[in-house]
Amino acid sequence: MSSYIGRNIVIEGEITGDEELTLEGTVRGKIAVKAALLVGKTGSVEAEIEAKKVDLYGTVEGNLTADERVELKQGCRMMGNITSPRVLISDGAVFKGKIDMEV
Amino acid sequence: MPAEAGSLISKGITVKGNIEGTEDVVVEGAVEGDVVLDSSLTVGPSGSVKADVSVHTLTVEGAVEGNVEAEDCVLLRANSNFKGNIKAPRVIVESGAVFNGGLDMDIEVSEG
Amino acid sequence: MEDRRTTIGEGTIITGDIRGEEDIVIFGRIEGRIDLSATLFIEAPSFVKGELHVNHAVVIGSVIGDIHASDCIEVAPSGRVIGNLFTPRLVIADGGAVKGNITMKPAEGKQEAHPAERPAPAAFKSPVQSQKRLTLTTAKNSDIVSLKKIQLHDDRKKFGFGTKPESIPRKSEFKAKITPETVQPPLPQETSAVEETKIEE
DSSP: OEEEEOTTEEEEEEEEESSEEEEOSEEEEEEEESSEEEEOTTOEEEEEEEEEEEEESSEEESOEEEEEEEEEOTTOEEESOEEOSEEEEOTTOEEESOEEOOO | OOSSSSEEEOTTOEEESOEEESSOEEESSEEEEEEEESSEEEEOTTOEEEEEEEEEEEEESSEEESOEEEEEEEEEOTTOEEESOEEOSEEEEOTTOEEEEEEEOOOOOOOO | OOOOOEEEOTTEEEEEEEEESSOEEESSEEESOEEEEEEEEEOTTOEEESOEEEEEEEESSEEESOEEEEEEEEEOTTOEEESOEEOSOEEEOBTBEEEEEEEOOOOTTSOOSOGGGSHHHHHTTSHHHHHHGGGTSOTTOOSOOOGGGOOOHHHHHHHTOOOOOOSSOOGGGOOOEEOGGGOOOOOHHHHHHTSGGGOOO
């Protein structure tokens, strides 16, 4: 199964889980999922994030820790530190923070 | 409507007092008092019962005001109006029924 | 990304508040307050703990907490609610279980009056009707008549009901079907027969 948060949803709190999570809405708090996280274009996250892998199309303010990889896509905004063995930053992505790839 | 067995308190009748029995009772008039039956009580569309009720099953199409304890099932049909508390293992509320009061059914919700 | 419904999967837990304007389907676990101007589907085996303010709630799983719905609350056969329900419309399917207080506003045009107010005035208005009531209340209109005290066996014979010859009708044998049509206009002695003091022959 997977979870999907639509663009008209705001969650303030903690999201944890072991299945894929797709965010098109707004989350403030903390996200810790043991699977892939996709933050869609309208997704807005103000939170500490822990995930297996992250695909970012939207906005994240907070630190991001991934087990496998992080991909910042064109048009995204990432304000925070990234800790991940692999990081891919596309042309057009906006990023302000530190990257630590030594895991 | 009961066929041979059972009783009917019809539309123009008012009972002020207690009803006890082991047969089905249909109320289309008015009852004020207590109702204790081993069987079923049906309150018809024109019926009104202002009473504490202890029955096997209760079907409400009219109006009931009082506390109800049923051994088996309480059914509130569309257009019924219930005010009071219900304690029963099975309760069915149809769309259109109006219910104001407490509902006490056996529930175990594991927070697991 | 296709247009999907917001879904909290079975393996997802949210601790916190959720607000929104679109339908949410919950299979997982929520602890917190939900404010949704849309429909909230609480599927099985989900577990929701907290206060819910929604348009429409469909409870197929379990809820601990009050549910305030502006439109309707439906409790499915597997639904369980421990909490109070505030809603104009309610449906509880056979098998559904609720423990709490239920507050519903009466619907338009449906009966709302207190039960005692409704039938009594009409029954006593017409003179024809006033005769019918005499089988169960006295002609003097005294207040308390207990059905089990009414010795109807003789009256029933006169009125043509099938009767058993026992002298005292036990509760289980009260088979009389009393309807206005079967009641004869009462003679004075029948009127008094229903008074307690005159029961013995």
